[in-house]
Amino acid sequence: MEERKLRGRGMAASWYGIARTATIDRAGAWAELDDGGTAKIVTGVTEIGEGILTVLAQVAADELGVRPEDVTIGDNDTARSPEAAHAGATRQTYMIGNSVALAARDARAVLFAEIADHWEVSPDDLRAFNGEIWAMETNKRMSMADAVALCKGRGVVPVGSASFTAHGTGLDPVDGSGSPWQSYVFGTQVAEVEVDTYTGEVQVLGIWAAHDVGRAINPRGVEGQIEGGVVQGLGQALMEDYRTEKGHTSTHGFASYILPTSLDIPQINSIIVEDPDPTSPLQAKGIGEPSLVPTAPAIINAIYDAIGVRIKSLPATPEKILAALRERADKREAPAGPA
Structure with a gap:
């Protein structure tokens, strides 16, 4: 009998440009x-x-x-x-x-x-x-x-x-060349998940988030920003599903638009990387939005590591996971074609 709950780990890296895009x-x-x-x-x-x-x-x-x-x-x-x-x-x-x-x-x-x-x-x-x-x-x-x-x-x-x-330039419409941002931040996150193959439910067990912020002016504030971004990314990856019908929302409230609660939040391990920014008198950069970027990809990669199926649209709901598992099982059971 196949094991019901499977664990996996996934990683994702990101970069993010700071300040207004392609303008001064x-x-x-x-x-x-x-x-x-x-x-x-x-x-x-x-x-x-x-x-x-x-x-x-x-x-x-x-x-x-x-x-x-x-x-x-x-x-x-x-x-x-x-x-x-x-x-x-x-x-x-x-x-x-x-x-x-x-x-x-x-x-x-x-x-x-x-x-x-x-x-x-x-x-x-x-x-x-x-x-x-x-x-x-x-x-x-x-x-x-x-x-x-x-x-x-x-x-x-x-x-x-x-x-x-902060100086930025527009992107060339032909070859994409240009300098849309003056400074960039970089980050990497690792997620560990447990997937219930009977129900399709995913539980995130832990997130490890390492982010370059230049000089950390307020380390506790940086940790708070990272944790907030991870929580948003978890919701994006597994729950939040905004839908419209003929231009009108069909997810009117939190009964149908699901947000993560305290019971859904895993241990978040924040690692602050301080690589001083040469373009900044303070040598500081930022962390508000960049902390959100790698979370969902890391979780989706961890799901793949756990059950061997790739979820290609967000959120990775239990229904999508069960459907992907059934599709994989059907392919395995399908008779081989003629030689």
Whole structure:
């Protein structure tokens, strides 16, 4: 008797271009070191749950030498803030993060110039971190609050602005040549599944996801993005089946459009690969959408490894798997033709 539940493993690799496709992408930001050693960042970025505001606070704090909790992200109304464009295309950290970093460096340079003149040292010898500023190889040190007060007392507001641009070109309609993206991310995922050959049900037992993100600004946030992408990919691979009839949806709700629940989610093992990006001042790239790309192919390859049949359309429902198994059995039982 054939074994009822069979296990298999599959792998898939992916690449993904960041920022707007085949066009120039840009983003701008303002930064200011404010009273009390705090900081303000103004940009038109939109937070849709991806954690970009946390990332921007971390970036600004690192560049300005203040604490993340002392960074305020200002109003994102583009009538009152620099353009940041849309939340999509895995562009937030790469585009807005870099514009904020450059603006913060601009503001820091203004402050350093005044403090260096006050201390009679080179601005290159100054360092700032966690709300303090000091001169290397000296005993000169003060709080960021005092440094900002001294700077403003000299009549100078430590404010900066910057924009970051990603260049892309269209694709040649004949040979496909061109450079649609400035930077790329790469990833590989491995899936282990168990297939019930009686019911056609597939259970994903584990996912191992390794993704190159450049520099990981917020590793926990990166892991969260990878896990979210894997869950979406699992739904795409096994459950989500949007259908229309004569232009109207026939999957009106979650009773017919099935989504993965907590009971469907396996152990997800995230491996962050940090290959610094030379096109990025932060050396960071992105991970939002790329984490979704290899999941479904890895699961489908694992199903093939388990039962030896190839599912060629998504989702790989129990009905499709049973049909493929029956078709394979029928071919095996079919009598051989004449010699």
